[in-house]
Amino acid sequence: MYPSLSLYIAGEFIEADRPLQEVLNPADGQVIGHLPHALPADLDRALDSAERAFEGWRRSSPVERSDLLRRAAALARERAPQIAHGITLDQGKPLAEALREVHSSAEHLEWHAEEARRIYGRVIPARQAEVRQTVTLEPVGVCAAFTPWNYPLSQAVKKVAAAIGAGCSLILKGAEESPSAVVALARLFHDAGLPPGVLNIVWGEPAQVSDYLIRSPIVRKVSFTGSVPVGKQLAALAGQYLKRTTFELGGHSPVLVFNDADVELAAQQLARFKVLNAGQVCISPTRFFVQEAVYERFLETFTSTLAGVRVGSGLEATSDMGPLVSQRRLHASLRLIEDARDRGAHVLLGGERLGPQGNFLAPTVLTELPVDAAILHEEPFAPIAPVIRFRDPAEAIRSANSLPFGLAAYVFTHSLRQANHATAALEAGMVGVNHFGIALPETPFGGIKDSGIGSEGGSETFDGYLVRKYVSQL
């Protein structure tokens, strides 16, 4: 039922004679597959094939690249049920969410197919009539990309579509926890007719693979989505070799619910958004600041909506929320709850593991938190909601901005003035007002401060994969 896993190098799927890593089903802890790790010779071959393929791919026409991305998108939609099933098995999210991930990945491919035809340069009027001054955009070269386990397909698609659409070749290491979607992605491009070597997939010990690839003189660009600490390590290494970078890192997204918000609606929507992918979403709301006049009403609706969330295996149609991806993440989440409890916080809902097997955590609501509770500083990446009462909007904005993160922020209010003031004052790369529509193919996705460098999606999506060339011709 679970697909076979492989490396993909120079257009070949490689499974045999490699060290194997077990892949576990987070819903029951059972081994569902074996992932082959790349040998050093495989990494060299991936680098070599990406370098050779770049020479041809950089000269492909935008229309050719666009057609290829479109064919990959069509195959993704065709194979959506199988790909989604693999995601639910190794990552844990409910099947309906996994299907949405596949279709949104297809949409990202389609968006990149459209935008790839619009990578324009410009002509700059010269000081002399005989001189012609042009600026062209060229692909940066071979890219190394590292993607996380929470949205194994869509996070990989963003990097692969941008690199391929820009005319780059790349080596991608997905997350070893949930690898099936990345292997499926390689199959999509293989079957769509991508020339061998333009896309290569490797697996291994993350730090060893990233270290090897980033140090290689063949690699010109590094793109990473994952946690802030790992992002900083990779940024330091990339800086040592002056590689171009894109980083999509963690967040700790504040939500400000003002007295004049439609509080019941906000509470219901926030509860449902909170349990999406069991809270393992980088833009998940993680610090809930609620103004005092609506605090009690908010808590009541928010907690009762969360209490109704059905937790279970993602394969069961009745499950609204699946398990956390790993035992490691479950223990990290329980540690945050314990820390809050020890410091005097009130556990209004949940707070414990569910069931004897699998990595299930009950949706959890924490209140009366002291400012030094770890969860108010560390990103929970779990279905845990710390709710904080505030009186003065300025104080809530100060608290919201007090962390080094700056990914997403949300505001719930019916006052235009309040909304304008908050969106201007919040230190975040993306702000949602009265809804969560901030992650679409046509809009730029990215953070400020420690949450990242650069953005993916939107008309900016190719920026990180292109370099400028200025030509002055007499």
Ligand code: NAD
């Ligand atoms: P982690 O720091 O242990 O690992 C994050 C990811 O980076 C994993 O997929 C891991 O395989 C990979 N990784 C680790 N070391 C690496 C290295 N040296 N080189 C290349 N890749 C490496 O974090 P975690 O506990 O797995 O995940 C939780 C944290 O990750 C969250 O707090 C969240 O901030 C972050 N995260 C962010 C996103 C996002 O979309 N921005 C996605 C997933 C995870």
